[in-house]
Amino acid sequence: QITLKESGPMLVKPTQTLTLTCTFSGFSLSTTGVGVGWIRQPPGKALEWLALINWNDDKRYSPSLRSRLTITKDTSKNQVVLTMTNMDPVDTATYYCAHGVYGDYFRYWGQGTLVTVSS
């Protein structure tokens, strides 16, 4: 059974750096074709893809957020970490991590974690 769970702060201040951890089970990020992506959703708005890290450490980022994002993986811990710098209130959203297959679709999703950016 594949599960993913996001963890991190619920509240961050403007200009701070957000660090989110995705802890997963039921699969290995060293398996060919497997990746973990991050997607966010502001309240009442659409999904937005942020980043993806693949089994071969290939990393992809949303072009509009590329300068602020870093994605890393720790295969031994079954974790993927996303950092986003210079947080702004418009970054308030539910952040999801998801199991990806060849970067083409996300089959399994975490429950999401709501991050609020406010002073």
Add this chain to the structure above:
Amino acid sequence: SSELTQDPAVSVALGQTVRITCQGDSLRSYYATWYQQKPGQAPVLVIYGKNNRPSGIPDRFSGSSSGNTASLTITGAQAEDEADYYCHSRDSSGNHLVFATGTKVTVL
């Protein structure tokens, strides 16, 4: 701005068929993936690849594509199908992913 576009909303009578479309140049080269999202829940994958359904997704959901338009069809819509549906694919470069803005489906 998103490189994939969807109609904001569509309604369907109970038991009838509804088609949700997603348009974008990248869809000429890449498959669209479709997700269903109900309020307060994480998205659920409903269609991927040419027309594949994960286990547990009813066969009333199907996908198709023609040119720059991908479609998700619900044949015989049920009350539980009322949700937001998002199209997802690669961008025109093929190097990044993108979600469309979603379609709210109301079952009357």
